[in-house]
Amino acid sequence: MSHDNLLIDDQDGVRTLTINRPDKLNALNRQTLLELFQAITQAHGDDQVRVIVLTGSGEKAFVAGADIGEIRDQSAVQARAFSAMGQNLMAIIQNLDKPVIAAINGFALGGGMELALACHLRIASDKARLGLPEIKLGIMPGFGGTQRLLRLVGTTRALEMSLTGEPIDAERAREMGIVNRVVTPDALKAEVMQLATQLAGSAPEAVSGILQAVNQGADTDLNTALALETARFALCCSTEDMREGTSAFLEKRQPEFQGR
Template sequence: MHYETLLIEKQEHIGVIKFNRPAVMNALNTKMAQELLHVLGDFEQDEDIFAAVLTATGEKAFCAGADLKERQHMSKEAMARQRALFVKTFTAVIDFCKPLVAAVNGFALGGGTEFALGCDFIIAAENASFGLPEVGLAIIPGGGGTQLLPRIIGRAKAKELIFTGRRITAQQALEMGLVNYVVPAEKLMEKTMQIMQEITRNSPIALRQAKLAINLGSDIELHSALSLEAECYNVCLKTEDRDEGLRAFNEKRRPVYKGR
């Protein structure tokens, strides 16, 4: 399927989604939100995709936030409809059931930072920068920023960044624990795909269950979280992939997982 605002690639078991509005710094408009929502749904249903990458075309920006020019002539009602769509799209990123890694190049501001935060972890180019400047426009981060950022870097640091609207560099983000790796811009996708290949060598069922256990277990008390972990583990026990993993271990070969 052809998309106006996204480029879609598939490499072995890895799906790649690229924001593709470089002329406007990959700003989020209505069409991009609709298309991203559609692609995420397709990727969840595609059994051949074990994990996915969210990145962007161009060198200047991952995503510079919402396309404010599109909103310039919108009525209040139209803005409310767009807002509901945006919330649905950001939530789809956060709730994506397979591993989803952000590869961030250039500016990731406002919604761009929030898209990255919604992924499982972030790999940043040296030229990347992050920021949630919404309070300067008399609003607050509304794509999960006020909830995700404190969970990743701590409440006090998150408040400082959100209250000031300050931008931080990739290196500062690394020191805060916001990103996992910082690499030269020309090596961003090479590093990302190396890690994705490590991920997708594993059972897609186990990957989904591990993500579910971590995401849901992190916000509940320990004994409930351990019970959740046990349930997720038991899902894996009943699969053909588990049988294949045991066979491969005993036969001293790499397993071939099919997600069944």
């Protein structure tokens, strides 16, 4: 499937999706949202893909936001549909049973920060800037930013970032728990691929179980979440990968997981 605004690359079980609108700082218009939806859905259904990396083309931006030119001319009805479209994509990414890593190579603002927040892990260049500047345009985040940021950093910090619209640098984002790691621009690709390749070599049932338990457990009561953990633990113990992993440990060798 061809895409106008995405570049797709496969390497060792890792599929990298690069948003390719450098002249627009990789802004998310409807076409790009649709292409991301199609690419994520395709990667989800491909057993050869174990991990997905999202990044932006060029050195300036991961995604600098939603496409303001499209937003400006929308009616309230069209804006509601656009918001729902973005929120649907973000929910699909967050709930995917394969790890999604954001490689934040520059500005991650507005819809770009919301896209990064939907990913499971985030590694940023030390040149990156993250923020929700929508209030400066007379609007507010519409792709889930208020809710995911709230759950990640708490009410006080989420309100400060959303109400002031001021971006923060990558190191401050790491201190707040928004990004996992900060590296130099030259080291970003290698750092992301090292992590992605490590995860791609893990047992898929264990990976998907952890993702589901953490994502769903965060929004439910403890007893329900523990019951989900137990169920997914049992599924892991029914796999050949479990037998391979435990045997490799006892035999003092590296496991070779096959996804069975």
